[in-house]
Amino acid sequence: MTSANMQSRIIAAIRKIPRGKVSTYGAVARAAGYPGAARQVVGILRTAFGLPWQRVLGAGGVIKLRGDAAIEQRLRLEAEGVAFRGRRVDMKRHEFMPLKGKPSRVAKPRTTND
DNA sequence: AGGGTGACGATCA
DNA sequence: ATGATCGCCACCC
Numbered sequence: 001m002t003s004a005n006m007q008s009r010i011i012a013a014i015r016k017i018p019r020g021k022v023s024t025y026g027a028v029a030r031a032a033g034y035p036g037a038a039r040q041v042v043g044i045l046r047t048a049f050g051l052p053w054q055r056v057l058g059a060g061g062v063i064k065l066r067g068d069a070a071i072e073q074r075l076r077l078e079a080e081g082v083a084f085r086g087r088r089v090d091m092k093r094h095e096f097m098p099l100k101g102k103p104s105r106v107a108k109p110r111t112t113n114d
Numbered sequence: 115a116g117g118g119t120g121a122c123g124a125t126c127a
Numbered sequence: 128a129t130g131a132t133c134g135c136c137a138c139c140c
Contacts, residue, residue, distance in 0.1 A: 006136095024123095025123085026122065026123060036122095036123090036135050037135075037136055038135080039119090039135070039136055040120095040135095040137060041122080042120055042121050042122065043121095043138075045121065053121085056121080058121075058122065058123085064122075066121080073121090117139105117140090118140085120138100123134085124132105124133095126130105126131090126132085127129105
């Protein structure tokens with residue numbers, strides 16, 4: 001078992017990115033359990049439909065699409081509240097990192113989810 | 115088998 | 128910051 005699973009796991013990882021947050025090709029690959037498979041993430045993003053593709057960026061928060069597609073991705077992200085700093089998104093604020101953050105205090109219960 | 119392709123990523127000059 | 132290089136992984140001739 002290989003790619004069939006890989007594909008579903010990568011897709012699952014992408015679907016977890018919440019609105020207003022973003023991730024990167026590499027991070028998605030790692031989250032799916034395939035470090036180094038960033039290019040596979042790309043392949044899936046290109047073919048699969050119904051995915052929040054606009055939330056996946058290149059390392060550092062750079063939009064790797066070209067031309068119109070790049071414009072659209074930016075607009076879509078800004079539309080969901082993602083802030084840019086020059087050409088890159090402010091990863092400090094919007095990068096989706098499950099398992100990050102210090103569990104020193106009790107988590108904040110969010111009542112208004114999307 | 116051999117070679118080319120991606121919405122990549124890290125490193126170095 | 129920018130371009131080149133090399134490493135990566137699955138897929139498609």
